[in-house]
Amino acid sequence: MPHKAISAIAVIIGFFLLTAETMLAAPMACNGEQKVCIANCTKTAVGSATGTCIANCNARQSMCKQTGCWDNGVNRYCGLSRQ
Numbered sequence: 001m002p003h004k005a006i007s008a009i010a011v012i013i014g015f016f017l018l019t020a021e022t023m024l025a026a027p028m029a030c031n032g033e034q035k036v037c038i039a040n041c042t043k044t045a046v047g048s049a050t051g052t053c054i055a056n057c058n059a060r061q062s063m064c065k066q067t068g069c070w071d072n073g074v075n076r077y078c079g080l081s082r083q
Helices: 003-024 030-044 048-067
Strands: 069-071 076-078
Touching (some): 030 048
């Protein structure tokens, strides 16, 4: 085989291997972030603060469904599935 053909095949195989994992991975969903948020509330908040914390998680969930971005108060990341 000519050198160019081997190089082209190698590039195609390399591209497939690099993208194969991302094609199979499911996008993170807003619902998953809400579950993590609520779990953190139940672990760290005490008394009536737990209810406030969960209410904040629900507000963040609502915003995430509208924008596809989750804001945890420290970081904001986008590209989430709005499910």
